[in-house]
Amino acid sequence: MKIAVLVKQVPDSETRIQLSGPAQKLDDSKFTRVLNPYDAYAVEEAVRIKERAPGTEIVAITIGAADRVRETLKKDCLAVGCDRAIVVADPALADADEAGIAVVLAAALRQEACDLILAGKQAIDDDAAQVGVRVAEILGIAHVAVVTKLDLADGALTAQREIEGGVEIVQAKLPALITCQKGLNEPRLPSLPNIMKASAKPMRVVTCAELGVEPPARTYDVKRYAPPPSRAACKVIAGDDPAAAAAELARLLREEAKVI
Amino acid sequence: MPNIAVFIEQRDGQVKKVAWQMISEARRLVDQAGGEVWGVCLHAAPCDAAHQAGAHGAHRLFTAEHELFKLYDSAAWATAVAAFARAKRPDLLMVGATALGKDLAPKLAQKLGAACVSDSIAVKWDGNAWEVRRPIFAGKCYVDVVPRTSPAVVGVRPNAFALSEGRGGAAAAESFDPGVASLTPLARVTEVQAAAGRKVELTEAETIVSGGRGIKGPEHYHLIEELAAVLGAAAGASRAVVDAGWVPHSHQVGQTGKTVSPNLYIACGISGAIQHLAGMSSSKCIVAINKDPNAPIFKVADYGITGDLFAILPLLQREVEKLKS
Numbered sequence: 001m002k003i004a005v006l007v008k009q010v011p012d013s014e015t016r017i018q019l020s021g022p023a024q025k026l027d028d029s030k031f032t033r034v035l036n037p038y039d040a041y042a043v044e045e046a047v048r049i050k051e052r053a054p055g056t057e058i059v060a061i062t063i064g065a066a067d068r069v070r071e072t073l074k075k076d077c078l079a080v081g082c083d084r085a086i087v088v089a090d091p092a093l094a095d096a097d098e099a100g101i102a103v104v105l106a107a108a109l110r111q112e113a114c115d116l117i118l119a120g121k122q123a124i125d126d127d128a129a130q131v132g133v134r135v136a137e138i139l140g141i142a143h144v145a146v147v148t149k150l151d152l153a154d155g156a157l158t159a160q161r162e163i164e165g166g167v168e169i170v171q172a173k174l175p176a177l178i179t180c181q182k183g184l185n186e187p188r189l190p191s192l193p194n195i196m197k198a199s200a201k202p203m204r205v206v207t208c209a210e211l212g213v214e215p216p217a218r219t220y221d222v223k224r225y226a227p228p229p230s231r232a233a234c235k236v237i238a239g240d241d242p243a244a245a246a247a248e249l250a251r252l253l254r255e256e257a258k259v260i
Numbered sequence: 261m262p263n264i265a266v267f268i269e270q271r272d273g274q275v276k277k278v279a280w281q282m283i284s285e286a287r288r289l290v291d292q293a294g295g296e297v298w299g300v301c302l303h304a305a306p307c308d309a310a311h312q313a314g315a316h317g318a319h320r321l322f323t324a325e326h327e328l329f330k331l332y333d334s335a336a337w338a339t340a341v342a343a344f345a346r347a348k349r350p351d352l353l354m355v356g357a358t359a360l361g362k363d364l365a366p367k368l369a370q371k372l373g374a375a376c377v378s379d380s381i382a383v384k385w386d387g388n389a390w391e392v393r394r395p396i397f398a399g400k401c402y403v404d405v406v407p408r409t410s411p412a413v414v415g416v417r418p419n420a421f422a423l424s425e426g427r428g429g430a431a432a433a434e435s436f437d438p439g440v441a442s443l444t445p446l447a448r449v450t451e452v453q454a455a456a457g458r459k460v461e462l463t464e465a466e467t468i469v470s471g472g473r474g475i476k477g478p479e480h481y482h483l484i485e486e487l488a489a490v491l492g493a494a495a496g497a498s499r500a501v502v503d504a505g506w507v508p509h510s511h512q513v514g515q516t517g518k519t520v521s522p523n524l525y526i527a528c529g530i531s532g533a534i535q536h537l538a539g540m541s542s543s544k545c546i547v548a549i550n551k552d553p554n555a556p557i558f559k560v561a562d563y564g565i566t567g568d569l570f571a572i573l574p575l576l577q578r579e580v581e582k583l584k585s
Contacts, residue, residue, distance in 0.1 A: 014534055133366040162510060167453050218408065227402070231562070242567060
């Protein structure tokens with residue numbers, strides 16, 4: 001069995017997003033970058049499958065400048081059980097949107113012929129939740145998105161996918177692509193010896209030309225970034241007398257805010 | 261003419277409210293831009309959406325009936341909506357950002373070679389082009405984008421658009437060929453299981469009551485659920501509470517949980533870590549109940565009580581019951 005894990009490096013969830021200058025540019029120079037939290041579930045799931053089925057090979061694939069993604073790949077992918085990594089590093093991709101990223105990842109995946117592709121359900125920076133589904137469509141394979149449970153048997157999978165107020169049980173034949181949701185597993189942390197050993201695992205850096213793919217044109221333009229609207233000051237009710245505070249809050253919500 | 265098609269999601273004949281919200285907004289847009297609003301509905305049994313679609317502002321309703329539309333099938337549903345889009349050439353294709361819609365929209369966009377703008381909260385027509393606003397970083401920042409493709413798929417967050425009603429009579433209905441006759445399904449939904457005890461879904465709820473570390477233990481989460489019940493609200497939680505295993509992760513609000521924008525969000529015992537604020541600060545009215553007057557949650561709240569939630573929540577519940585009776 002061969003598994004690909006699609007990963008992305010993102011600013012961690014404690015990051016404050018600031019827009020600077022009159023052009024309100026997104027200043028990303030000071031971000032602390034980590035593995036996208038949902039991708040960690042994908043990596044962990046791949047490693048657990050490998051533990052049950054020895055002989056499984058796991059390849060982590062990402063897009064980005066090699067010197068920037070190297071540490072994340074090493075520590076969060078190779079040191080926890082991925083066997084090798086591929087970095088598509090191409091300045092032409094700096095401006096790629098979800099459609100473009102999907103085309104490039106699909107080209108990398110075609111060279112690998114995997115049985116199972118695992119990805120996070122979305123990256124917590126762009127929040128687009130598109131790339132995994134687009135990749136499956138390009139490759140003409142099944143996908144199940146937002147998965148909280150995955151079982152493999154006899155060249156097929158059964159997945160539990162989160163929907164409003166419940167779950168859908170989905171069956172598909174391999175090869176297939178799964179996007180992973182919190183709840184699927186509990187990702188392990190890399191051990192120090194394994195981080196040391198990860199340096200010896202292969203990391204291949206390729207360009208679009210080497211994958212035989214043209215960097216695709218964008219499907220939409222970014223016109224501007226804007227801060228979220230600022231909120232009015234909080235009306236604080238002292239809670240010393242809980243009964244009076246509860247009554248006053250209920251009154252304000254009904255008469256002033258008109259929300260109950 | 262910039263016509264807007266709106267995907268009308270139904271499950272067992274029940275239409276998702278976001279569909280009517282999108283039709284309402286689409287009608288406001290085409291009234292400026294010219295063009296028409298078209299509803300698109302896939303169903304397995306006859307579904308009478310024409311009256312409601314018309315009442316919310318749709319000019320026409322296009323339907324396709326097939327047994328593959330009983331349960332969600334990504335390949336079949338995307339094939340059908342893509343067939344509609346190729347035949348009728350709408351300029352925008354709005355799809356609600358529900359569990360189903362978030363799956364359908366990118367697949368559909370890929371089939372059409374189209375842009376997909378996920379989870380949008382506003383759409384503008386500037387006379388020449390569409391401008392679509394969406395939150396990124398779970399709402400810490402907004403971005404305005406202009407699609408280069410026609411059609412462009414636009415995912416729309418539930419509750420982002422206001423409903424309007426009484427716009428007109430029934431939309432003129434016609435059926436279309438979904439083009440799924442020879443399709444071999446790739447993945448098959450075999451079962452839909454409802455979660456026990458969950459009545460209102462977080463992402464669609466108009467009111468949410470959320471609990472944080474301040475509730476002190478899973479045995480107190482019923483205080484959140486009981487207040488939610490009298491408000492007809494969904495019950496949510498902070499990451500701390502989910503990571504501690506007090507409630508399932510499907511309750512989590514925040515950057516690594518659900519991003520929500522209800523009319524009323526009541527945060528109980530939630531200090532307001534930045535990753536939580538990101539997921540709920542676009543709520544229309546925010547209430548914070550917290551012991552610590554310096555908790556960051558008060559910076560985004562409209563109303564706050566600094567006090568003991570164990571004393572306040574049951575009293576608040578009683579006050580709401582009084583108002584509702």
